[in-house]
Amino acid sequence: MDFTPVLEGFAVVFEPQNLLFCLLGVVVGMVIGVLPGLGPAATIAILLPLTYGMDAVPSIIMLAGIFYGAIYGGTVTAVLLKLPGETSSAITALEGYPMARKGEGGKALGAGAIASFAGGTVAIVVLTLIAPVIADFALAFGPPEYAALTLLGILLVATISNGTKSKAFAAAAAGLLLATVGRDGFTGELRYTAGSLELTDGLQFVPIAMGVFGLAEILYGLERRRGGGAALMTADKILPTRADMKRMAGPIARGGVLGFFLGLLPGGGATVSAMASYGIEKRLNKGPTRFGQGAIQGVAGPETANNAAATSSFIPLLTLGIPANATMAVMFGALLIQGITPGPQLVATDPDLFWGVVNSMYIGNLVLLVLAIPLIGVFVRILHVRQSILSPIVVLIVCIGAYTIGNRIFEVMVVVVFGVLGYLMKKNGFDPAPLILAFVLGSLLEDNVRRSLLMFGGDAGQVAGRPIALTLLVVFAVVLLAPIALRIARSRHGGPPGAPSAEGPGAAATGPEPGPGQSPGPVESSAREAPADGPSRT
Amino acid sequence: MPWSPRSRGPLTAVAAGGLCATLAACGAVTDGSAGGGSYPSGPISMVVGQDAGGSTDRIARAVADGSKGALGVSMPVENQPGANGAIATQQVAESDPDGQRIVLLNASLMTITSLVVPEEEAVTLDDLDVVMGLSRDDYIMVANADTGYETVEDVVADSGDITYGTAGIGTGSQLAQLLLFDQAGIEGREVPFDSGSPALTAVMGGQVDVATIQVGEAMPQIEAGTITPITIFSEERNAYLEDVPTAKEEGYDVPVAQYRAVALPEGAPKEVKDTLRKGLEEITASEEYKRFNEENYLTPVEISGEEVEKEWARLADEYAQQVEESGLELGEAGE
Numbered sequence: 028m029d030f031t032p033v034l035e036g037f038a039v040v041f042e043p044q045n046l047l048f049c050l051l052g053v054v055v056g057m058v059i060g061v062l063p064g065l066g067p068a069a070t071i072a073i074l075l076p077l078t079y080g081m082d083a084v085p086s087i088i089m090l091a092g093i094f095y096g097a098i099y100g101g102t103v104t105a106v107l108l109k110l111p112g113e114t115s116s117a118i119t120a121l122e123g124y125p126m127a128r129k130g131e132g133g134k135a136l137g138a139g140a141i142a143s144f145a146g147g148t149v150a151i152v153v154l155t156l157i158a159p160v161i162a163d164f165a166l167a168f169g170p171p172e173y174a175a176l177t178l179l180g181i182l183l184v185a186t187i188s189n190g191t192k193s194k195a196f197a198a199a200a201a202g203l204l205l206a207t208v209g210r211d212g213f214t215g216e217l218r219y220t221a222g223s224l225e226l227t228d229g230l231q232f233v234p235i236a237m238g239v240f241g242l243a244e245i246l247y248g249l250e251r252r253r254g255g256g257a258a259l260m261t262a263d264k265i266l267p268t269r270a271d272m273k274r275m276a277g278p279i280a281r282g283g284v285l286g287f288f289l290g291l292l293p294g295g296g297a298t299v300s301a302m303a304s305y306g307i308e309k310r311l312n313k314g315p316t317r318f319g320q321g322a323i324q325g326v327a328g329p330e331t332a333n334n335a336a337a338t339s340s341f342i343p344l345l346t347l348g349i350p351a352n353a354t355m356a357v358m359f360g361a362l363l364i365q366g367i368t369p370g371p372q373l374v375a376t377d378p379d380l381f382w383g384v385v386n387s388m389y390i391g392n393l394v395l396l397v398l399a400i401p402l403i404g405v406f407v408r409i410l411h412v413r414q415s416i417l418s419p420i421v422v423l424i425v426c427i428g429a430y431t432i433g434n435r436i437f438e439v440m441v442v443v444v445f446g447v448l449g450y451l452m453k454k455n456g457f458d459p460a461p462l463i464l465a466f467v468l469g470s471l472l473e474d475n476v477r478r479s480l481l482m483f484g485g486d487a488g489q490v491a492g493r494p495i496a497l498t499l500l501v502v503f504a505v506v507l508l509a510p511i512a513l514r515i516a517r518s519r520h521g522g523p524p525g526a527p528s529a530e531g532p533g534a535a536a537t538g539p540e541p542g543p544g545q546s547p548g549p550v551e552s553s554a555r556e557a558p559a560d561g562p563s564r565t
Numbered sequence: 566m567p568w569s570p571r572s573r574g575p576l577t578a579v580a581a582g583g584l585c586a587t588l589a590a591c592g593a594v595t596d597g598s599a600g601g602g603s604y605p606s607g608p609i610s611m612v613v614g615q616d617a618g619g620s621t622d623r624i625a626r627a628v629a630d631g632s633k634g635a636l637g638v639s640m641p642v643e644n645q646p647g648a649n650g651a652i653a654t655q656q657v658a659e660s661d662p663d664g665q666r667i668v669l670l671n672a673s674l675m676t677i678t679s680l681v682v683p684e685e686e687a688v689t690l691d692d693l694d695v696v697m698g699l700s701r702d703d704y705i706m707v708a709n710a711d712t713g714y715e716t717v718e719d720v721v722a723d724s725g726d727i728t729y730g731t732a733g734i735g736t737g738s739q740l741a742q743l744l745l746f747d748q749a750g751i752e753g754r755e756v757p758f759d760s761g762s763p764a765l766t767a768v769m770g771g772q773v774d775v776a777t778i779q780v781g782e783a784m785p786q787i788e789a790g791t792i793t794p795i796t797i798f799s800e801e802r803n804a805y806l807e808d809v810p811t812a813k814e815e816g817y818d819v820p821v822a823q824y825r826a827v828a829l830p831e832g833a834p835k836e837v838k839d840t841l842r843k844g845l846e847e848i849t850a851s852e853e854y855k856r857f858n859e860e861n862y863l864t865p866v867e868i869s870g871e872e873v874e875k876e877w878a879r880l881a882d883e884y885a886q887q888v889e890e891s892g893l894e895l896g897e898a899g900e
Contacts (some may be wrong), residue, residue, distance in 0.1 A: 161785045169772035170756070213757055215734050215896030224655075224686070225646040364616065368762050376785060434643050475757070482728055482772065483757045 031085075032154060035160060036382020039084060040390055048085040049387050049498060052092020053394045053403075059093075060100020061406045062248075066111075067337075068354040068463075069240035070097035073421060075361055077427030082280065083243055083365040083379050088387040090361050091341075094354065095395050102139040103406045107132055112382050115297035115333040118305045122325030129321050131287055133403065136553070137268050139330045142279050142401040146331035147392040149283040150338035155383060156297075159374055161346045168347060170478035171490050175499035177472040182506055183292065184352070184464045189440060190456045198452065199461040205230055206469025215478055225437045230358045232467055234441040236428050239459045240353070241425045242442055243449025245418045250454075266400070270324050276307045278328030286335030290351070291342055297333040297352065304332035309564060338388060345369050345381060349468075354462040356467045572577045596737070602605050604640045604837045612643045612657050612668045614650025620781060620861065621650075624699060624825055625669040627857040631848035634841070649735065650674045651688045658692035662830040664837035667696070673737050675778065677797035678883040680888055681735035681895045683870050690877065693828040695870035699849065700863040702823040703799045705809065707783050707792040708775045711770050717796055717815050719752055720775060727753035730764040730776030734896055738764070740884060741798040741812075741821035742777040747891045748817045769791055781808065781862045798822060805862045820883070824866060826873045 059070045074093055078086035098116070105111040106123035121140060126135040146202060168176075185199040186192065189363050208219045209229025220226040267275065282304040289300035308328040309318045315321040339349040341358075348370035350356040362369050367380065374381045429442040483489040490496050611629050615621040632640035639748055645653035650671055657668040670693075676823075679687035695804045708714035720727065727747070732738035734757055743832050746753060753774075758764040761778035780803055784878050786792045787806070792811045799822040812819045827845060831836070849855055849867050858865055867875070887896070 088848050166766070166770035169767065169770055184695060212759060223646050224652055226645070228652075229688075368760075370763070370766060404766065433645050435645065478756050484754060539805075 032378040032382050033386070035378065036386040039289050039379050039383035040386045041089070044381065045085050045387065046390065047355070048081075048089040049092045049391050050394055051095075052089035053096040053391055056096020057094035057095075057100045057103075057399070057406070058409065059421075060097030060275065061103050062407050062421070063190045063242055064101075065238075065248075065421075066101055066354075067094050067097040067478065068236070068357050068460075069244050069363070070094075070100070071354065071357045072233070072236040073241045073425055073428065075237070076359070078361060079208040079364065079431055083367055083377075084383045086365060087100035087362065087367075087380065087384050088391075091384055092160055092339070092359060092391045092394070094358070095143070095334070095391050098334065099140065099143055102138060102143070104410065107407065108234040108410060109358035109516045113263065115301045115329075115336075117299040118232075118298075118329040118333075119326055121305065122322050124232075125319065125321035126326065126420070127321075129540040131321060131323075132345075134271065134315070134323065135321075135326050135383045136403050137400060138271065138275060138326050139274075141267070142275065142282070142327040142330035143334040144287055144392050144396040145279045146283050146334035147338050147388065147395075148285045149331075151289055151385065151388045153388060154342055154388075155402055158346055158385070159382075161342060164188060168486045169493075170475040170482060171350075171493050171496040173347075173500065174472060174479055175470040175490075175496045176347070177475065179463050179503045179506070180349060180351070181461075181468050181472070181497055182503060185461045186506065186510075186528050190458050192330065198457050198459065202462040202465030202467075203472075205235075206473065214476060215519070220505075225433075225435075227520050229470070230441065230466075231432065231438065232356070233364070233432055234438040234444045234467065236357050236360060236463060237425050237429055237446075237555055238442040239452075239463060239506055240357075240447035242422065242446025243459065244452060245421055245425075246446060246450040247453045249414060249418055253268070267323065274324055277311070277332045278304065278324045282328040282331030283335045286332035287339045289332075290336030290339035292351065297336040297340070298395055300332040300336040301329035304328040306329025336390075341388075345384075349471075350464065353463050356464055359467060373468075386434055424557060478543060480558075567722060572769050572790075574774075600715065604834075604840050605636055606663075607665065608639045608641055609636065609664065609841075610643050610666045612638050612645055612653045612666060612667070614645060614647070614653030614671070614674070615790060616644060616646045620702060620779065621669060621671055621825065623857075623861065624863070624883040626826070627854055628669070628699070628845070628848055631851050631854060633846065634851075635847035636844035645747065647718050648686070649678050649753070651678075651682075651686065654688050657828070658830055659728055660679065660830055660832040662694075662837075664829055664833050667827055667829045668693070669699075670826050670828050670882065671882075672811050672826070672877050674737075675877055676734045676736055676884055677786055677821075679881065680740070680885060683856050690874055692831050694833060695826050695828045695873045696824045696832050697845050697870055698824065698866045698868040698873040700825055700858060701779045701799060701805045701866045702825070702863055704737050704821055704823070705783050705806070706745070706777045706796050707765075707768055707787065708795055709771045709773075710791055710793055711771060712793075714795060716810075717745070717749060717812070717817070720795065721749050724753070726750045727751060727775065728756055728773040729753050729781075730767045730773040731755060731757050732761040732764050732778060733757050733759055736781075737798075737821045738777040740888075741819050744795075744821070744887055744891065744894050745798075745812055745817050746809055746821045747893060748819070757807065764772070765792075773799070784862055785876050799825050799864075801861070804864060805859075818887075820880075824873075825875070826870070826877075828870075838870075838871075 035383060040049070044065060055074060056070055059065055059073060060067065071090055075090070078090060081089070090128070100117050101111055101116040102123070103119035104300060105116040106127050109119050109124040111117040111121050123139065125126045126132060130288050167457055172214040181199055185195040204297070208226055210217055210227050217227060285304055286300040287305070289303065291296065305325055307325045312318055312322060313325060318325050337354070340355050343349045343351045344355045348368065350359040359369060367373070367377065426439055430436065432438040452462070480487065490500070567703070607630065611625050613625045614620050615720065616730040616786065622642065622644060628870060629640035632638060646878050651674060654674065657666055660666045663832055674688050675690060708720070715722050716763065729742055731742055739757065756767070756773050761782040765778050765786065766780055767773045767785060775795065777798070783792065784795070784805070787794050794806060795807050796812045796815060797803050797806065798812050798819050800811065800813060800820045803809065829841065849865070
């Protein structure tokens with residue numbers, strides 16, 4: 028392949044302005060991400076308005092920086108407070124918090140930083156090599172392929188999400204319904220706009236994300252306070268010893284590869300890959316510490332995996348325009364605000380942006396590694412600030428941000444409404460991620476199904492002549508039916524009927540052979556151990 | 566779970582915080598328009614009814630960049646996307662006619678979108694005063710290179726089994742293509758996309774045979790040879806694509822293009838309007854602005870406000886008449 032645009036991308040990254048925004052993004056991301064309960068999606072949603080006045084390249088570089096900063100911030104709270112920002116760092120808390128209790132909190136954070144760097148870097152190298160290949164092939168992606176892919180994406184998100192499946196599907200259905208608001212792009216008919224001119228273009232994604240992720244998390248966090256949570260641990264002696272490094276090498280290598288591939292799949296790759304990595308490391312563990320009592324391998328593997336997955340989830344977004352998870356959905360919104368429609372043409376038409384963003388990830392990960400270790404003391408201090416002081420500040424930022432979207436109060440109202448909705452959802456055990464992703468993918472799905480039918484002249488059977496779309500639909504059917512088949516098979520063999528709550532959708536998507544004799548994969552076993560909604564909830 | 570009294574305190578604080586933000590933000594908006602005396606009394610808000618980053622937005626920013634030099638004040642661009650620009654346009658029409666709030670208009674909002682939306686939603690120029698015209702953005706029909714189409718005749722020859730992409734209903738892209746297909750008697754299946762860029766991707770990937778998009782969008786791919794230019798819809802040839810014939814030369818009457826102009830609310834004092842027009846004339850005469858037009862394949866149409874109003878009214882009538890005569894329905898792609 029031609030590496031000139033890649034190298035030019037480095038020239039873009041090394042522009043002082045872009046370096047500065049990368050640095051700024053990582054620091055701000057870490058600071059906000061360290062606030063209990065605020066994961067990467069919430070952090071990006073809250074900080075999105077910072078980018079409105081900026082050029083496309085620095086703003087996306089900054090958001091990418093915020094993204095890894097926030098992921099690491101989540102690691103800090105997971106280790107020190109047992110309060111993960113999102114589910115992928117819930118796995119980190121399983122070993123990280125026990126380590127902190129043993130007085131090895133600093134070491135856990137150091138290991139997390141090193142593992143994140145390794146996972147991120149490995150994934151970027153592979154991304155650099157394969158993204159253009161995928162983009163070439165992406166021209167073959169027409170409306171039928173997009174329709175099939177979004178259908179699969181929505182199903183995977185609903186399947187993988189936390190809580191019960193019926194609740195996840197209900198949330199996804201609500202998201203699909205919300206996506207229908209606005210002018211029908213094919214007939215010009217208005218749907219559910221209640222005579223409001225503001226709604227003719229449909230509900231906007233950004234205020235919804237700010238409400239459901241930002242405001243709702245704050246409301247939920249206020250109620251939870253610190254009372255229910257675990258005690259805040261201290262962190263010192265950050266650098267792992269040579270013996271620790273030796274123990275971390277294997278988990279990092281395995282986690283990186285695993286994370287990269289699972290991250291490509293639509294539907295929350297980071298969590299699944301962290302779970303899978305944890306499961307594998309647990310099985311391979313040779314000591315000296317048992318899992319559950321603060322094994323450093325159990326921090327290093329999942330941290331590598333979730334960062335590798337987080338990075339590789341940029342591939343479907345930047346090459347196909349399909350956000351693979353809720354965080355990428357927020358990124359999708361950020362790109363649209365900048366007037367960039369992510370898709371197969373991005374590499375060709377906007378190489379500066381594409382390679383600038385990709386290459387900034389090298390720098391961002393390095394910045395993260397360099398900054399994370401000395402700043403750990405600062406984070407610990409942030410965690411000491413009372414929620415009643417922090418929360419109003421964040422809410423203020425959210426409201427101002429929402430106002431600047433359309434320079435009117437309407438979006439602020441949307442944030443408030445969806446903030447309350449998100450809060451009620453969380454309180455009642457509904458994961459908001461399927462709602463957000465179904466909302467984003469919903470209009471893509473509807474439009475592309477209708478476009479496909481127009482292309483086919485109304486004959487849906489013609490999809491048989493499109494191998495990619497057909498394959499995706501077959502995978503869809505397998506993911507949908509495999510758990511049911513498995514359950515039937517189990518009950519016939521007298522197995523426990525109520526078990527299949529997390530049927531390893533990752534495994535299902537890569538071609539499962541659901542036999543009754545098979546032992547459940549690492550995904551499933553660790554999923555059961557992983558607390559569904561943040562350990563502090565119990 | 567019942568509300569615990571413990572949690573109410575901070576919640577009230579949150580609500581109050583939100584309210585503060587709201588009030589502060591409102592305050593900031595009304596602030597700029599209170600000036601009296603000499604014009605301009607402060608920064609002039611340039612309202613754009615489209616998202617940041619799109620072609621309309623970029624034109625607004627190119628104009629705004631020259632404001633400091635020409636009018637002595639800065640010109641912040643305010644994006645108020647929604648309903649194809651109707652929200653922003655109405656909002657400006659209702660504000661004080663003191664010249665501190667102006668809007669960048671897309672002709673299609675008045676001339677084409679009005680053919681699709683119900684009457685009460687249609688935006689007219691009645692409450693606005695156009696200051697001057699800016700430029701024309703041409704529509705071009707392009708074909709996937711593999712189809713072998715090079716002229717309209719080639720497309721006519723394949724009538725019946727053709728799929729064609731548009732940039733969405735109520736756009737110039739759709740109107741131009743429907744009128745051409747109707748006049749040329751081409752039978753085909755319309756596939757509307759959300760904007761020009763996905764329509765372009767679809768032509769490149771062979772998902773549709775032809776599509777009508779804006780010249781600026783098509784140019785890089787025309788140069789790369791992945792798509793073939795078929796015909797341009799404006800009344801004269803495009804200076805950047807001299808060898809592509811217009812639909813008119815091919816014998817079809819489809820004068821559709823996207824025009825842009827700057828307007829302020831009706832009723833502004835003459836001095837305000839004159840100062841603004843002089844400032845805009847100075848901006849559009851600058852080298853930077855001219856270069857911007859060239860880089861974006863825009864043809865300058867820097868005519869007076871009166872001419873713009875007359876021209877757009879003529880176009881609106883003509884489109885309405887053509888659509889009515891041909892019995893076309895812009896909003897029936899899905900039926």
